[in-house]
Structures are given as structure tokens and as C-alpha cells.
Amino acid sequence: MSPAxxxxxxxTTIFTEMTALAERSGAINLGQGFPDTDGPAAVIEAAVAALxxxxxxxxxxxxxxxxxxxxxxxxxGWYGLEPEDVLITFGxxxxxxxxxxxxxxxxxxxxxxxxxxxxxxxxxAFAGAARRPVTLRPPAFEVSAEALRxxxxxxxxxxxxxxxxxxxxxxxxxxxxxLIASACVEHDLLCVTDEVYEHLVYDGEHIPIATLPGxxxxxxxxxxxxxSFSFTGWKIGWCSGPAELVAATRMVKQHLxxxxxxxxxxxxAAALRLPRxxxxxxxxxxxAKRDQLxxxxxxxxxxxxxxxxxxxxxxxxxxxxxxxxxxxxxxCGVVAIPTSVFYDDKAAARTLVRxxxxxxxxxxxxxARRLAALG
Ligand code: PMP
Ligand code: GLN
Numbered sequence: 001m002s003p004a005x006x007x008x009x010x011x012t013t014i015f016t017e018m019t020a021l022a023e024r025s026g027a028i029n030l031g032q033g034f035p036d037t038d039g040p041a042a043v044i045e046a047a048v049a050a051l052x053x054x055x056x057x058x059x060x061x062x063x064x065x066x067x068x069x070x071x072x073x074x075x076x077g078w079y080g081l082e083p084e085d086v087l088i089t090f091g092x093x094x095x096x097x098x099x100x101x102x103x104x105x106x107x108x109x110x111x112x113x114x115x116x117x118x119x120x121x122x123x124x125a126f127a128g129a130a131r132r133p134v135t136l137r138p139p140a141f142e143v144s145a146e147a148l149r150x151x152x153x154x155x156x157x158x159x160x161x162x163x164x165x166x167x168x169x170x171x172x173x174x175x176x177x178x179l180i181a182s183a184c185v186e187h188d189l190l191c192v193t194d195e196v197y198e199h200l201v202y203d204g205e206h207i208p209i210a211t212l213p214g215x216x217x218x219x220x221x222x223x224x225x226x227x228s229f230s231f232t233g234w235k236i237g238w239c240s241g242p243a244e245l246v247a248a249t250r251m252v253k254q255h256l257x258x259x260x261x262x263x264x265x266x267x268x269a270a271a272l273r274l275p276r277x278x279x280x281x282x283x284x285x286x287x288a289k290r291d292q293l294x295x296x297x298x299x300x301x302x303x304x305x306x307x308x309x310x311x312x313x314x315x316x317x318x319x320x321x322x323x324x325x326x327x328x329x330x331x332c333g334v335v336a337i338p339t340s341v342f343y344d345d346k347a348a349a350r351t352l353v354r355x356x357x358x359x360x361x362x363x364x365x366x367x368a369r370r371l372a373a374l375g
Contacts, residue, residue: 039230047267063088083240091235102248108157115342169307296368
């Protein structure tokens, strides 16, 4: 009774593993990235209204019209983008999976920044494609022209991008995005870009790669309500872009889940239509938490690399991060993730640990107090 060969090499995700460790040991969970407070009350009220208002049957395959319209308005209003089509998905995760399955053939190569979010590797493998990583090295985690050039071979089909970037917290700069965009144009690559942290930016600005010359016609842009609006349990995501790319993604989604989360789709439309000040207030709140945790890490003798976006900070721990994280719950009651699990090139981040700071200030303060015991 052996599983399919395509599962070879896939274990339990690090997120499940670390959350289970935190629950078992009673440690503070700075591993898996999820906020310990709810998103805006008005959005929850919109969900309740939809549940009570009879929005409880299948959504149309492309998503409920109110949310599809809200995504288009959001892309237009925030970035000046005019995508041809939009599809609502079961979180960004489903959009990533369906896009890779819908756009890659066996033997194609996918160029991907590493460290990468773990579902990328799995979905590239499910599509029968191969990943070609572009390694981001600490402390700057910059995209180098040489690494990019080396990763693009004759079988390259698709660039899988993520900015703001998990786990490094980098927000790619315009020159880096221009480098990537010109490589996509030169090698005629499709681009799938995961922008789930688009509103969690503290320094600099988020620039969707679809806004760069030559990119709108080859880019599928993915986001979700999970990170930017603090509803990770809702799993309402979306993708938008050229009609052909959305159609290929939709064709796969049709046979994966068809449609889901009808009332939450209505509420996600309310989230996307929140006044800008409320969206930026969420980021302001997280910026303060970033600074609080970075300070705590420094006080504990660790060396944080201050992130410009997302809700993750990486810190140099000065010893093997796998061993450090394996013992951290027992040593001081905190759980974190060794950053090397997100790399093929494990040596690139041997002593680096990722901590999530999307927690209440008192929880961060307690985690900092416990980490101080390390010194
Ligand atoms: N992409 C990245 C980079 C992530 O960190 C996550 C985790 N939220 C996802 C995608 C998944 O998003 P969702 O929860 O909307 O499926
Ligand atoms: N995106 C979250 C993180 O990086 C985890 C999502 C998951 O559990 N799959 O921590």
C-alpha cells in the first residue's frame, strides 16, 4: 500500500509540526504564521450578515460577483492595474496549486526564489515540473543578476515570485523587479506572483510586478484575505490577470474544489473595500510588533535581520538552527522555525531562525522574557 511516487520527499509541513510541538509543550508559538487576534469587526459582521442572509449555497465557479468586482476595484484603485479576469479560490494556496497545474507541463522548469513557501515545491512536483531556485542569501536576501541568469535554462516556463517575501520579510525593490521582469520578457516566461502580504509593508512600498512594462500580459497575480486582513482561517483567495492564465487556473480549480466559502467570499469583498486608513492601520500595528520582537531578540543575544514586510523576522542564532529550534520549546518555552527548511541550499541559512510577530504585545513580551533566559 505505497503512496503515489509524486509524494516522494513530501513530509508533514513544518507549520503543522511546529504548531503541534507548541501545543504539546505549552510553548509560545512563534512558528506558524497566524495572528492571535481577529481581523476588522466590520468584516466579521459582513460574514454574519451573509450567513444570515441566505448566502449559503455553491458560489459560481469564478467566485461571487461582489468579490470578483471588489478584487478588480482593489487592483485598479491601489495599483492602477486592469486585469482581464479574476478567479476566487480556496486561499492563495489553491490559486498557486491550480495555476501551476494549469500552466506547467511535465519537464517544464519553474524559476523560484528560495527560501520558498513550502507549497510551491509540492505543487511544482505535482505538475511534473522541476524547480530552479534563485537563492536569496542573508543578511540582504537580494536577487542577484547572476543567480537569476543561472536559474533560467532552455526549459524554463514560469517565474514563481513572492513579494513581500515569506520567510525573509524582503519587499523586492524596483530594480530587482525590473531585473526579473526583463528576464521574463527576454525568455518569454509566464509569471505567477504571490502577493498575500501586499498590505503588510513597513519600509519601502509593495510594487506588483504586473505593473512593470511587458508584465501585465504574462502575469497572474495571487492574493488572499488571510494575511493582510488577519483571517487566515477563512481561506478566501483570488488571482487576476490575463484571460488565458485565469482560464487555465479556473479549469483546474473546477475539478479540485469547484467553489467554496460563499458567505466568506461576501465578507472578503467587505475587507477589500475597507477604507485605506484601516488597511494601513493594520500594518502600523504589525510594525510596532516587529520592532518589539526585534528588540526582544536583540536583548536575548540573537541578531535579527529587520524585515521590511510580512510578519516574520529572521535572526542569526549563532549555532545550527535545526538543533536550536528542536530544543527551544524545552529550553525556554518558545517555538520558531529553522529558515533552512525553506531552502534547497540548506547551507545558505544554517544558523538562521524565523520568528512570527503577529501576536499580541503581551505575548511578544512574554516570549522575549523567555528568550532572554537563553543568554
Ligand atoms: N503564500 C505565502 C507566501 C504564504 O506565506 C501563505 C501562508 N498564508 C500562503 C501563500 C497561503 O495563503 P492562504 O492562507 O490564503 O492559502
Ligand atoms: N503561511 C504560514 C507561515 O508561513 C503558514 C501557513 C500554513 O500553515 N500552511 O507560517
